[in-house]
Amino acid sequence: MTEPVRRTRRLLGLPLLATALLAGACADGGGDAGQGTTSTPAPTPTTSGTPSPSSSGRGPVTIPRSAFVDLPDDLRKSASQPMEVTDALPRLCAEEFASGGRSVTASAAMTAIYKQPKDRPENVPYGTLNQTVFAFEDTGATDYLRRVRAAVTSCRSFPQSEVTVAVRSEPMAGVGDDALLVTLTRPATGLDGTRTGGTTTSQITVVKVADAVSVVHDQGWEGTSNNPDLTDDFARATVRSLDSWQR
Numbered sequence: 001m002t003e004p005v006r007r008t009r010r011l012l013g014l015p016l017l018a019t020a021l022l023a024g025a026c027a028d029g030g031g032d033a034g035q036g037t038t039s040t041p042a043p044t045p046t047t048s049g050t051p052s053p054s055s056s057g058r059g060p061v062t063i064p065r066s067a068f069v070d071l072p073d074d075l076r077k078s079a080s081q082p083m084e085v086t087d088a089l090p091r092l093c094a095e096e097f098a099s100g101g102r103s104v105t106a107s108a109a110m111t112a113i114y115k116q117p118k119d120r121p122e123n124v125p126y127g128t129l130n131q132t133v134f135a136f137e138d139t140g141a142t143d144y145l146r147r148v149r150a151a152v153t154s155c156r157s158f159p160q161s162e163v164t165v166a167v168r169s170e171p172m173a174g175v176g177d178d179a180l181l182v183t184l185t186r187p188a189t190g191l192d193g194t195r196t197g198g199t200t201t202s203q204i205t206v207v208k209v210a211d212a213v214s215v216v217h218d219q220g221w222e223g224t225s226n227n228p229d230l231t232d233d234f235a236r237a238t239v240r241s242l243d244s245w246q247r
Contacts, residue, residue, distance in 0.1 A: 061105040061135045067212070067245040068110045068131055069237045074117040077125045085109045088130040090204055090217045092167055092184075093155035096148060097132075097206070097215050103140030108133055127226050129234065130217045133242070141208050145178050148206055152182055163187045163195075172232075176239045178208040181231065189223060200225040205235045209242035 070080065088109035089097040099107060109132040113125045136144065152169045159165070165186045172179035182204040188196045202219040203226055216234055218226045 063106050063108045063133050063135060064245060065110075067108075067133050067214075067241050069112070069129065069216070069234060069241055071112055071114050071129075075114045077113040077115040080110045080112040083109050083111045083130065085132050088132045088217070089215060090130075090184075092152065092165075093158045094151070096151040096155060097204075099134050099144060100147065103136050103138055103143065104134055105137050106135040125221045127218060127220045127224075130219075131238075132215045134213045134215075136211050136213065141211050141213050142178070144213055145180065145206065145208050149180055152180070160186065161189075161193065163189065172205065172207075172235060175205075175232075175235050176207045176209045176242070179235060180206040181235075182206070183228075191222060201228070202226050203228065203231050205231065205238065207235055207238045207242070209239055210246045212242045212246060214238045214242055 068080065085107050088111065089095075091097075109130065112129045112131070113127075114129065115123065115126045119126065134141075134144065149169070152167065155167050157164050157166050163186050165184050168183045168185070170181050170183075172181045184202045184204070185199050186201075188198045188200045190196050200220065200223060202217065204218070205214075205216045207214045207216075216238060218231065218234060220226045
C-alpha cells in the first residue's frame with residue numbers, strides 16, 4: 001500500500017475486543033527510580049524468575065497475559081510479543097510514564113501489531129499497540145496517575161527527529177477508576193523525514209483499575225496517524241482485562 005493511501009485510510013469500527021487466557025510471568029517490585037526489576041509475560045502458565053512478595057504481606061504478585069488487551073482475529077496482524085517495559089513506555093519531555101518504582105509490586109509489557117478488518121494479507125500493518133501493566137500496593141496506583149497527570153500537563157511540546165511534537169491531555173470519563181488520554185501531534189513526514197504537509201497523531205491512554213495501571217501507546221505504522229475512533233474501544237478493553245485479572 002502506497003503512503004498516500006495509508007494517510008487517507010478510511011476509519012473503521014472495532015469489534016468487541018477479547019482478552020487472552022494464558023497466564024504469564026511478572027516482575028518483582030523494586031526500590032529504584034524507574035520500574036524496579038521487570039520481566040515479561042511468559043507464553044505458558046509457568047512463571048519466570050522469582051516474584052517478590054509485597055510489603056503488605058499478600059504474597060507474590062504476578063501479571064498474567066489476560067491482563068493485556070488481546071486483539072480479535074480480524075484486527076490481529078501478528079501475535080503479541082513481550083517487550084521491555086523501558087522500551088514500551090513513551091518518552092515526551094522526560095520520563096513522564098516511569099513508575100517511580102517504590103510502590104510497584106510487578107510490571108510487564110507487550111507489543112501488538114494490528115490491521116484493519118478488511119485488509120489484505122499483503123497490506124502493511126495499520127499500527128502498533130505497546131502496553132505496559134503496573135501492579136501497585138497501598139495508594140501507589142492513585143499516586144502514579146497523579147504524577148503522570150502533572151508531568152504531562154507541564155509538557156506542552158517536545159522536540160523529536162527535528163520536528164516539534166505538541167502534547168494535549170484530557171480525562172477519559174467513565175473509563176475504569178481513573179483514566180487519562182494523551183494526544184501527540186506532529187508534522188507529517190515521509191520515511192526520509194521530509195515534511196509532506198498536514199499532521200499525524202499518536203495517542204496514549206493511562207487507565208487505572210483497582211491497584212493496577214495500564215499504559216497503552218497507540219501509533220500508526222511508519223509515522224502515519226493512529227485511528228482515534230479506536231481509542232475508546234482499546235481503553236474499555238483495557239478495563240475489562242485489568243478487572244478480570246484482579247477479581
